[in-house]
Amino acid sequence: MNAAASARLLVPLCLAACLFGCGGAAAEHPASSAAQSLSPDPPQVEYLSSASTAAGFYDIVLHGDGTGNLVYYDYGTMQCVYLSSQPNSDHRDESDTSFLPTVVGGAWALADSRHLYVLKDTCPFANDEALEAGYLMRMEHSGQGRQTVPLPSDTRLFGGCAILGEDKMLTTLCQVKEDTSEEWYMAEVDFDTGTIRRRLDFEGASAVQLTGACARGPILILREPEKERRLCLYDVEQDALEPIPFDIEDETWCLDDTSGTIYCLEGSKICRYDVASGQRQSTGRSLPAGDWTEAAVNEFVDGYLSVTLSGPGEEDYDRIALCLATGEVFRPGMEDEGKPVTVAAVTPEGYLVKLGGIPVKYQDYTPDGVPFENEAFLSHYAMMDKADYWNDRPNWREFTNLAYEDYSLL
Known part of the structure; x- marks a missing residue:
C-alpha cells in the first residue's frame, strides 16, 4: 500500500483530534494577577485553551492525503474561509498561508492575542517521514510569518500549552526510548531560535497533562505507575513542582x-x-x-x-x-444531531458553539487493503446569544462556510 493510502487509513483516527474546538473561555482572558510568589514580579503565564481571538476562530481541516488547511471563522462577516493569502487558489501547496504539510496523528490550533499556533504530534504509524513529522508552529493571525520548531522523531506531543512572557511556549513532551520506556518532561519552546529546552524531568511519571495555568506557572495532572493521579503546579521561577490539595478523582x-x-x-x-x-x-x-x-x-x-x-x-x-x-x-440541554451543544469560545458577540458535526464521505480500507467508502464528521460551529444558550433556546446563527463548499475526502 502506498503512502497516500496509509495516510487515508489514519483519517478516522485523527479526524476528531484535528477538527475540534476546546470548550471554555476564549484565549484572550489573561492569567490571574493575584498570585503571591517569592518574587515581587512573578512571570506572566497564559494557558491557551481555545483557537479564538476577539475577531474570529481558527480550525484545521484534514485531507485524504494527510495534509491539512487552516480555516478561519470571521465573527464580523459570519463567513468561514481558508486562512489564505491566495483566495482563488486550491490551497494545496506550501505557497498558500493556510496549507499544513501534515496533520496525520493529530493537529491542534490555538491562539492568543498576538499569535496563532499549530501543535502537531509525531505519528510513528504513518509509514512516511513527511507525514510522520511532528512540529510546533507559530504565526501571525493572518497565517503569515511562520516559525516552525520540529519535534524529535522519538518525541510525542499530547497537547496543552502555556505561553511564558509572551515569547516562549511551555508544553509537556514524552521521549520514547528504544526499549519503549518513556521520559516525560516540561519543555520550553523558543520559536525565535527554533529550539526546545528541557526544563524539568517528571521522573517516574507514566503520563503528564498540562491542563491550565496561573501567574506562577502551568497546572498539571501527573500519573505515576500504580498510583492515583495528582494535581500539581509547576512553579516557573523555582523550577519545581508544588502539590495542589485536591483529590483528582473527587x-x-x-x-x-x-x-x-x-x-x-x-x-x-x-x-x-x-x-x-x-x-x-x-x-x-x-x-x-x-x-x-x-x-x-x-x-x-x-x-x-x-x-x-x-x-x-x-x-x-x-x-x-x-x-x-x-x-x-x-x-441548558440543547442537542444537535444527538450531541450536546457546547460552548467552544466566548466572543464579544456571544458564544461560538460546537454543534453535532458535518458528515463527509472518505475512502477507507479494510485491514487487508480493500477500499470502501466510510463517513466521518467535520466540526460544525455556529454563533449564539448568551441568553439563548443558558435559557435553552436553539437560536444559533450559521456561518456561510465558503471553505467547505468544494470540500471532499474522497
Whole structure:
C-alpha cells in the first residue's frame, strides 16, 4: 500500500483530534494577577485553551492525503474561509498561508492575542517521514510569518500549552526510548531560535497533562505507575513542582484553566481556590435546595458553574448551570444531531458553539487493503446569544462556510 493510502487509513483516527474546538473561555482572558510568589514580579503565564481571538476562530481541516488547511471563522462577516493569502487558489501547496504539510496523528490550533499556533504530534504509524513529522508552529493571525520548531522523531506531543512572557511556549513532551520506556518532561519552546529546552524531568511519571495555568506557572495532572493521579503546579521561577490539595478523582471541584482558579463544593456551598496564592474563599453562592444526595462539578464557563445533582435512582439527576454573579439557576440541554451543544469560545458577540458535526464521505480500507467508502464528521460551529444558550433556546446563527463548499475526502 502506498503512502497516500496509509495516510487515508489514519483519517478516522485523527479526524476528531484535528477538527475540534476546546470548550471554555476564549484565549484572550489573561492569567490571574493575584498570585503571591517569592518574587515581587512573578512571570506572566497564559494557558491557551481555545483557537479564538476577539475577531474570529481558527480550525484545521484534514485531507485524504494527510495534509491539512487552516480555516478561519470571521465573527464580523459570519463567513468561514481558508486562512489564505491566495483566495482563488486550491490551497494545496506550501505557497498558500493556510496549507499544513501534515496533520496525520493529530493537529491542534490555538491562539492568543498576538499569535496563532499549530501543535502537531509525531505519528510513528504513518509509514512516511513527511507525514510522520511532528512540529510546533507559530504565526501571525493572518497565517503569515511562520516559525516552525520540529519535534524529535522519538518525541510525542499530547497537547496543552502555556505561553511564558509572551515569547516562549511551555508544553509537556514524552521521549520514547528504544526499549519503549518513556521520559516525560516540561519543555520550553523558543520559536525565535527554533529550539526546545528541557526544563524539568517528571521522573517516574507514566503520563503528564498540562491542563491550565496561573501567574506562577502551568497546572498539571501527573500519573505515576500504580498510583492515583495528582494535581500539581509547576512553579516557573523555582523550577519545581508544588502539590495542589485536591483529590483528582473527587468530582466536587473543577478548574477554570485560564485563570488558575478552582471552584469547589463544601457541602452545598461553593468556594473558589486561587492556585497561585493558595487562598480559598467563599463565592457567597450555594447549590439550590432539593432532594438531591450527591453533586458532581462538571465545568466552569464564562461565570457559570455546571453541576450534576443526583438522587437515589439511576435516572434521578438534574444538570444545572449556576450563575455565580446572580445566583440564577439555568438548565441548558440543547442537542444537535444527538450531541450536546457546547460552548467552544466566548466572543464579544456571544458564544461560538460546537454543534453535532458535518458528515463527509472518505475512502477507507479494510485491514487487508480493500477500499470502501466510510463517513466521518467535520466540526460544525455556529454563533449564539448568551441568553439563548443558558435559557435553552436553539437560536444559533450559521456561518456561510465558503471553505467547505468544494470540500471532499474522497
